[in-house]
Amino acid sequence: MGVRLHLAVSLALGARTLALDLASDADVIGLVGPSGAGKSTLLRVVAGLERRAAGHVSFGGEVWQDAATFVPAHQRGIGWVPQDGVLFPHLSVRDNLAYAARAPIAPVAERLGVTALLDRRPRNLSGGERQRVALGRALCAGPRLLLLDEPFSALDRPLRARLAADVADWARAHRVPILLVTHDERDLAPFGAEVWEVGAAGVARVA
Amino acid sequence: MTLDVFSAIRLSFVVGLAAAAIGLVPATVVGWALARGTFRGKAVLSALVLAPLVLPPVVTGLLLLRLFGRASPVGGALDALGLPVPFTLLGAVVAALVVGFPIYVMTIRGAIEAVDRRYEEVSLSLGVPPGRTAWRITLPLALPGIAAGVVLAFARGLGEFGATAIIAGNMEGRTRTIALAVYALLDAPGEDPRLATLVGASLALAFAAIVGFEALTRWQRRRLELDGR
Numbered sequence: 001m002g003v004r005l006h007l008a009v010s011l012a013l014g015a016r017t018l019a020l021d022l023a024s025d026a027d028v029i030g031l032v033g034p035s036g037a038g039k040s041t042l043l044r045v046v047a048g049l050e051r052r053a054a055g056h057v058s059f060g061g062e063v064w065q066d067a068a069t070f071v072p073a074h075q076r077g078i079g080w081v082p083q084d085g086v087l088f089p090h091l092s093v094r095d096n097l098a099y100a101a102r103a104p105i106a107p108v109a110e111r112l113g114v115t116a117l118l119d120r121r122p123r124n125l126s127g128g129e130r131q132r133v134a135l136g137r138a139l140c141a142g143p144r145l146l147l148l149d150e151p152f153s154a155l156d157r158p159l160r161a162r163l164a165a166d167v168a169d170w171a172r173a174h175r176v177p178i179l180l181v182t183h184d185e186r187d188l189a190p191f192g193a194e195v196w197e198v199g200a201a202g203v204a205r206v207a
Numbered sequence: 208m209t210l211d212v213f214s215a216i217r218l219s220f221v222v223g224l225a226a227a228a229i230g231l232v233p234a235t236v237v238g239w240a241l242a243r244g245t246f247r248g249k250a251v252l253s254a255l256v257l258a259p260l261v262l263p264p265v266v267t268g269l270l271l272l273r274l275f276g277r278a279s280p281v282g283g284a285l286d287a288l289g290l291p292v293p294f295t296l297l298g299a300v301v302a303a304l305v306v307g308f309p310i311y312v313m314t315i316r317g318a319i320e321a322v323d324r325r326y327e328e329v330s331l332s333l334g335v336p337p338g339r340t341a342w343r344i345t346l347p348l349a350l351p352g353i354a355a356g357v358v359l360a361f362a363r364g365l366g367e368f369g370a371t372a373i374i375a376g377n378m379e380g381r382t383r384t385i386a387l388a389v390y391a392l393l394d395a396p397g398e399d400p401r402l403a404t405l406v407g408a409s410l411a412l413a414f415a416a417i418v419g420f421e422a423l424t425r426w427q428r429r430r431l432e433l434d435g436r
Binding site for chain 1: 328329331333334343344
């Protein structure tokens with residue numbers, strides 16, 4: 001795909017500052033590191049939900065953030081899947097998927113195996129089901145960049161690998177790059193991801 | 208004494224309903240601003256909104272009388288429009304609205320603060336602009352809590368006494384609500400049987416309002432999945 005994501009920011013996280021320079025045109029970029037390293041906050045910076053970061057964020061030819069610019073989240077064309085999914089609790093699974101959909105939801109529901117859940121409410125779903133619906137909601141919105149925060153944490157190992165492969169297929173077919181955060185590097189294997197490690201010193205490419 | 212119990216109950220209802228209805232949009236706007244806004248003067252706005260809660264209602268009534276009296280520009284203008292406030296039912300509504308406004312705003316503020324911001328953030332990230340996100344996510348999720356605010360404002364308006372007595376007076380059939388009727392009957396010699404009816408009506412209405420408020424609050428908690436899954 002070769003759409004270049006460039007992230008050069010310094011981010012105050014409590015007492016310490018995370019400074020990093022990440023530039024990549026990989027199809028899938030994995031951010032790994034221990035919990036509390038600031039991985040989720042970095043995703044929020046890319047999403048435009050975090051204003052504490054100072055620096056430069058660009059995607060393709062577009063500057064999303066620099067000293068003079070801040071493109072708000074709703075204008076970035078992203079699909080952000082936070083930890084635990086955060087499904088809209090007052091909407092059915094169908095309405096969650098359709099919430100910002102730019103294409104029919106049925107094929108996505110089929111691919112993620114949630115077709116049988118369409119009439120259920122989020123409160124009646126298991127953790128893994130919630131994560132699948134949250135992924136589906138982001139895919140249906142037709143994003144240009146997927147931001148996934150521990151998207152498979154509530155799933156057991158075999159299902160993880162299958163779902164990861166499905167999402168990877170979808171992303172390749174739609175030419176959508178993925179930035180994926182996880183504390184478990186094994187999640188990245190199905191994606192053939194470029195791996196960056198978030199540590200105290202910053203972010204370094206490790207694979 | 209000429210005093211119709213049912214007229215008093217009816218007037219209390221009208222005043223409570225009108226105060227809750229007129230206050231809904233302003234209380235929602237102010238509650239929203241206090242819950243989600245980041246702006247200069249937020250503390251001042253909060254203090255202004257809360258003032259009637261700590262001012263003696265009689266003082267609030269006096270200030271309202273000054274504001275809406277014919278001699279003031281506001282009062283004069285309303286009078287010219289055929290909407291005089293002092294010693295009218297409108298005066299009773301204004302008193303109930305102002306005295307009940309703090310509790311109205313604070314309930315709605317709480318309802319909006321209870322909505323996890325991540326719901327709004329997900330909506331924004333999916334490309335839905337802030338206004339539509341507020342309409343489709345925040346408002347529906349806060350709705351039961353907003354309705355609880357309506358119930359509380361209505362109940363507070365039902366029983367308003369101090370400010371009402373000053374700005375609306377105690378005129379049979381026009382501004383004599385339940386609270387003012389009770390006060391009038393206390394002045395009369397002996398125990399008037401109408402007193403018991405009014406006290407009973409007050410207790411029943413207050414109880415119904417609390418039950419309604421509790422039910423709506425529980426509904427909001429369920430809606431936000433704050434109670435067990």
